[in-house]
Amino acid sequence: MLEQLIADCVRDLPPGQVITDHAQLRTYECDGLSSYRCIPGLVILAESSADVAYVVGKCAEYGVPFIARGSGTGLSGGALPRTDGVLIVTSRMNRIVSVDSGDERAVVEPGVINAHLTKAALPHGYYYAPDPSSQQVCSLGGNVAENSGGAHCLKYGFTAHHVTGLEVVMPDGSTERFGGLAPDPVGYDVVGALVGSEGTLGVVTEVTVRLVRTPEAVQTVLAGFRSIDDAGTAVSKIIAAGVLPAAVELMDALAIEAAEAAVHPGYPAGAGAVLVAELDGPPSEVDAQLADVERLCQEAGAFEIRVAADEVERALIWKGRKSAFAAVGRISPDYIVQDGVIPRTALSTVLRAIENVAAEAGVRVANVFHAGDGNLHPLVLFDESKGETERAEEVSNRIIDLCLQHGGSITGEHGVGHDKKLHMGKMFNEIDLDVMQLVRCAFDPAGICNPGKIFPTPRLCGERPGRAQGVHPLTEAGIADVF
Template sequence: MSFSTALESLYPPARLLREPAQLAPYESDALTAFRSRPRAVVLPESSDEVIETVRLCHLHDVPFVARGSGTSLSGGSLPIADGIVIALNRLNRILRLDPDARIAVVEPGVVNLHVTHAAAPYGLYYAPDPSSQPICTIGGNVAFNSGGAHCLKYGMTANHVLGIKAVLPNGAVIELGGESLEPVGPDLTGFFVGSEGLFGIALEITLRLLPRPEQVRTVLASYHSLAAAGDAVAAVVASGLLPAALEIMDKLAIEAAEMSVNAGYPRGAAAVLIVELEGEAGSVDAEFARLQQVMEQTGADEVRLAEDDAARARIWKGRKGAFSAVGRLSPDYIVQDGVVPRSRLGETLARIDELSATYDIRVANVFHAGDGNLHPLILYDGRKPGELERAEELAGEILTLCIDAGGSITGEHGVGMEKRAYMPRMFTPVDLDVMRELRWAVDPDELANRGKMLPGDSPEGSSASRHPHPLERQGIISRV
């Protein structure tokens, strides 16, 4: 039976997409500069269908890309031309929510924010909050170890995943971790998280839920310079407080957010700093008094406390809507995700400013200052010849700055297809060999999300993974 026939027997026509018009929405994700048309898209409705599909791909040597809502900013769900897309949006059930054990077991297509909605009646919530949380899915969050605005205190997705049931690229189904907060033996659950789909597809994910903080205090401070806002972050950190979030937006990002969602940010400010404290009421009150003392010394033009939930929501609406708001300023943009040590933020931002002038390309800055995680938004017009190339070159220079400062090329968006060329600048050839060998040990034919994360991988669209690799030559692995 051919691969096509096998898919036809597995899926009714409405869930097996092959017409160009049907495939078009799947050609790209949030990294819109790249697109590729898959040979088919399947819409499984059960774990068993996903497992069967992966087994068929393995049998017929067809590469596959798993996809949730397609919000990856690194091209993580970009299809492969001769492969298929396994779209997981219909696997959107919360299988179990156990308020006593404070866990939720969910399918990969469950939207991030829906977990929190389901947990809310029990006074619980799911902490990781990427800006795309109203649409992005848990499966994608797991694959790319997504972050959010509250990582400083709560960590990334990996810190909130307790267990995973997954199908490996060879069709084997495994269960990692469990319901306990505590792992035993190698932390394979944590190792699977952030593997960018290279280890297969998560089918059921056990998430840790936290009690909703009793009290939240959100402060918005405005500064006459980006450097002053950066110094304020250093002062807050040095004070011994542990804010849940420390976010900065620069002038261009503020203007965009104001135009788009009217968040009420001070007009004309060169930078705004958002500081959020949360926890037990008694603690937060005492910490807030301390924070006020610290902020008074930072030379802020204005310090504003969100008086109620509505005011707090408005501040965050501006921040979380910043990417799409900046999109209004420019036909196209690239979002970067580099990380620098916190103490290098100031000089890095100054250097980005210089580069922006040199390249004559506008850069808006929105970033998780507490984590040193930058999100320069590089604005360009793809219709103007050469502008995309210049924007990409500028993006590359920014990544180089981050690596040179001792940081990382990605804090939370993942490497995807976008940044894999920069992996050799961050890791040694040996480091990359080991990562490649680990991938080959699990997926010798590079069927799962081929062309992502690892540099020098077979380019998407080709099936050039047929050369024997070192493990094969050593006789450690063999092809079926």
């Protein structure tokens, strides 16, 4: 069936949009999680929602699976292709349709880069709040699929809080619009269901987002601590004091070492941990909160506190933090980025437990995380050439188990994708997962839209688990009563 579909696409689409050459297909074999690779059967570079509708319509006609992909920066293998499927790349759909400060909304195509939207909104006195670390390259379509977060989500919320409308090519090839510019659209919150569905319910072809007024004042604080424990205490104190910073980030000694090697942010020498806190809002509020944060950090044992004096210093502080994942490549040939969430009060306990797990396994773990909302990003360092892969994966999995033991989540912002679907059963029972998949059945009864992601066991639409269907075979055979 794929051959027929390829023939149709070659016939109906401009040659530059259809990739069939093996070497070229290979460049799309993975997303940001390169440990999973698979060469797609066909790649389509869509330039319009009509292109997407055409291809998805063909996929529906021939029963061929398809996967949408933006910039391919995802870290859970959510855009991992299939050899028997089509990869629909939306990067060329990169038009900012409108930016309207009166409506406080922007309308964009899915291939628009996250940071480009903020750049377009800034002259109007607005910006787009969700800021994943990959914001210089990641696309908004991908952000919608993953419900992407970022450092400033502590105060401003995630992608789901900022998307008000979507145009979607449904898995049957039809095009639907949900929500729009105005608040509270009537009916079910389909926009809310689509954001974070990891590309399994349709292909987003246009996104309407909220824009946020740029704050009048911003202060960025860098505090050096002797230990990660002390830094964790500072975070708990800040949250408990009722201060709601725009961001609170932590890095441990190993992560600091990596950042210094890569981008030289000049973090306090000898620090066992650094805390980066950003406060924004009206100057009067920011000044008061800044004083609170400085005091609370001191109480928790900070040995050095710096407040960024200008935009350059602020950017340098953030550069160290935002480049931390890549920087770890400087101190280790290979690493796994983990993405777990814990209640904020469990920070110190879980970090100590991670340290023990790492020590037991003889593996180094660097910690970088969104401390304000309990989102950990332990980086498990290893050397594949020395056969350490399995040990590192074991440590990474045990970290997720630790998060769950403390009432947390298996993913805070990277998504389940292909990578974590086997962890889903630890967080949800089979019935929970079946009920979630009712949503899937409403959108994609044929199961061709990014199949094999999120759920450990796909359900066949039409089955109704938990529901008595006719007479149980044992009862019918007179062997037993079921109830």
